[in-house]
Amino acid sequence: MEKELLEHGLNLNRRKFLSRLSLGLGSAALGSLLIPDLFRGQSKEEDAIMVALPHFAPKAKRVIYLFQNGAPSQLESFDYKPLLQKSYGQDLPESIRMGQRLTGMTADQERFPLVGSYYDFQQYGESRAWISSIFPYTAKVVDDLCIIKSMHTEAINHDPALTFFQTGAQVGNRPSMGSWLSYGLGSENSNLPAFCVLLSRGKGNGQGVYSKLWSNGFLDATHQGVQFSNSEDPVLYLRDPHSMSRSERRKMLDQIASMNELNFQEFNDPAITAKVQQYEMAYRMQTAVPEITDVSKEPDSIVKLYGPDCLVPGTYAANCLLARKLSESGVRFVQLYHQGWDQHGNLPNEMAQQAKDVDQASAALITDLKQRGLLDETLVIWGGEFGRTNYCQGKIQVDNYGRDHHPRAFSIWMAGGGVKPGIVYGKTDEFGYNIIENPVHVHDFQATVLHLLGIDHERLTFKHLGRRYRLTDVSGHVVKDILV
């Protein structure tokens, strides 16, 4: 032990010596020329962030991302393709498929019979956007939506596609979108985490979500997404143990903090400060969270707006309501996941159920934010990780079919927060297979979201393992056409 202490002391001295040397007058003078902010007294991280923030007020201050996990079919929701109904059972022409890879689930299929939507479509609102009959509530708010029908991604299976959407890479070691925003913009309300996660599950065929999706990756641990559970304690381990008073808790935290402070003075490890901050945040959350999760003061009309399920913890509707409450309390990024959208079979039945789970509450969220004057500054996003094939997986029947994964074209919608309302952007061919106008890659989508929040996606970077990383990796263009 003594040896280690000695070594540590020596290290400390050597480091001090080297850092003094490097701060010699000459290098400092040169440095100040090359790095204008060197003497401004800001940390490097803050500098990096300041550079990424442009000099105008951002449109969106907060994001609510309604992730439809499992990939809802665009052909039964927003991308109306009458040709598919006409060509029921005919094979997808090879000239359209153009060698698109298949998943293991349809690779052995001999035929690719086209199948049209089981549900009727109608045009709604001033934008005359086509929406299928299983989304009646969404149809009512269509003039607040920007429907993008030309999304495309690189992954063909759920986990990589989800990870790609959330972190900008298909392998899971990068920070999630919400973590990047927490890092870039910080928290609005310092009594709550900047990034919260809410989960729900529909009755349809589902795919799991994993905590790596809301991981802080290589960013500081304070930027990790905090999952709210649907149990009696929305945030686990937040309550004081039985018979412990608040003042005792305070005393305990102060003691731990002073010990941590000692440790910090010796080792200078920023992880120690992060830990102290987390404890303090949790202490403040002890009062903030019950205030926010309390739905008893919501007016009756709210229950009608979101549907009665919004009072049943753990449902999508309840999560939408909670998302609004968190967002209006200053949480930067509220990430919802609703599972059960993976309709490889039994699509007509399952998809209607899934839609019923989410339709009313998703639309309600828009109306609710609007009536509080918050929609302009809150960006709401609805969509899955990829689309579904225009041909049937498995046995084709008029009232029972399935669709496989399709990364080449799918639909999502955005609303509020500086996105043009009441427009439909992008187009697919009449088979609904390939994009023919205004493609939007996942990185483009991410760049656009960051732009709406006032961040230049190319400049919000973090240096890790010798290179600078960003959410959009090495590509991404802001989709200017959809900005207000």
Place this chain on the structure above:
Amino acid sequence: MTNPLSKLNSILENLLFVWLGLSFILLIGEKAISLPPILQVIGRGHPLLLHFPITLILIGVIFLLFPSLRNNETFRDIGAKSLLWGSNLAGITVIAGLILAREDYEGDSLLWHQWAGMVTFWGASFIYFFQKRNLKQIAIPAVALGICLTLTGHWGANITHGENYLLAPLNPPAEQVPLAEAEVFDHVIQPILQAKCESCHREGKTKGELRMDNLSELKKGGKSGPFVVSGDLTQSLLTQRINLPLEEEEHMPPKNKAQLTEEEFQILTTWVESGANFEGKLVDLPQESELFQLASLRFSSEDSYDFEPASGSTIEDLNTYFRKVSPIYPESPALEVSYFGISAFEPSSLKDLQKIKEQLVNLRLDKMPLSEVNLDFLNDFPNLRELSLNFTELTAGQLESFPLLDQLEGLSLSGNSLTPDAINRIAEMENLQNLFLWNTGLNDSQKQQLSEQLPNTKIDFGFEGKDIILPLNSPKITQDRVLFSDSLRIELSHPIQSTTIRFTLDGTEPDSISSPVYSEPIYVKTSGKIRAKAFAPEWIGSEEITSVFMKSGLKPQNVELLTQPSPNYKAQLAETLFDQIKGKNNHTSGEWLGYSDKAFEAEFSLEENQHPTNIGISLLYHEGAYIFPPVKVEIMGWRNGKAETLISDQPTQSEKIREIRSELLTYKLPDGNFEKIRVKLYPIQSLPKWHPGAGAKGWVFIDEILLN
């Protein structure tokens, strides 16, 4: 024998005079001399050539100037040679430059560049010839030569890159003009021309005789025609040239220069299309015009603020855990303030905002209890534009004397009750652009009246849901367990407090009129099933929810499975059926016997004193997992060694996929002393058409048989 090297030296020395003469001819003759095209090529070599003399002359000067180098024979020789070669190349460069200058160059920079270049050439030659003189004599000329060389380079760069090129990074970037003040030409078109065209079309370098750095010159056009013709894309040289394919020589900007971005291209094109006006504000264009839409993206729609920013320490001091004070964007003087934490709210903390009364632009106090606060403090903020007071418990008195904030653009009062006088008060704020009045208790005529009083304000009255009738969700049944020995407590609840829950225990469907209303926990003493529904005015009754409860029963002897379950779902085999443990709602929990290929068939003996009157069969249903009700239930009994069929039933089949659930099939047994009973359950052999696995075999899952 002459040394070949010294011969080369003398040739080079002599050449110096040739260059001198040629340059004089070109300088004096100027445009009077016409030159063959081959010389024009040499002229365009000027930007390439010039690098050689710069380097060589500098090396020469340094080697000849520093005593330590000068005193070394070898270095001195290198210096002399460099100077000689440098002077020669300077001569050639000067000549090339003079030829190039005959193309579209003019202006002060050119003049200075020309003469400085000449002086450099002469000076270098001069020093070369007098290099052997002592150091004192050549030191000053040599230093002067170095300076002259630098200046030549600088003026040359001014010609190519523009006058302000060198020092531009030191000057602060131009202030961004807010959208409201932006001029179409000055702030949209001109910056594009400046960035992409002006380096070749300006004073000093008027390629094609077109100048873009001066408006009147620009309007004159160039040698090939007019710069723009209003509304004509083909006649306007601007759009004509930028539209040519990149390979074409006439394409602008030239291939090797920075090209227009797609956005810049679109803006220039739509500008010409829309008439190529040099006057006029951007905001005066129709909002839907393409030019406006493209160009307006270049501006922030933010107003500029003319007040001083608050000091960083003031802002820092005002930030607490419950109050966020921050600029609306980095480096903006305008501040936004949000309050958080209902229980931590201190009305007195609003006084602190006095310190930033000039800078406060957005204030959010949503949900803070403000009923005790005198709202007149809001008058102190002359630049307040957005105020959000949703659900702040404002009283009638506060609202009826609400401060009239003329400068306010957005006001949210959702969740506060507005009296008629309060409405009239709000109606006086005519400058409001957005007003949010959801859940403020206004009736339809009040709403209409207010809309008329504030014709320029967008008012959102929000969602009321009065006429909307939706189905309720089902109530929730809470019971500790399914199997019980004496009695079981069952509770019913619904998330919406105002609902009525009605239930039945007799197996009938609950209705909204005659079924009992749930008011307190129910205690049951026999096996059965509870069915419940929720009802409420202005709602459609819920779907029913059911739950079974089972009184544990007799334990028979010699329980035996006559058919074996699937190896994956064999639980404790025969033991399972009378273990008095109710399986969880999960067929893989290891508590269920699963049958698919064969029918379930089990037999057990009864003792003399065992006279069950009821038999219950506890099953699991989960259509999504292919687990269905049995198609047929057969129960046989043996009396005095003789078998008879006691029950033969076909339970109701599923019609859709429902959630996983437990069901209890109960049957009355005839009186009599049975020695042995056999139960047989037939799984469905072909799933119905509506099921995704239509045609496949279904399953039966059983965990318990209850005899009472």
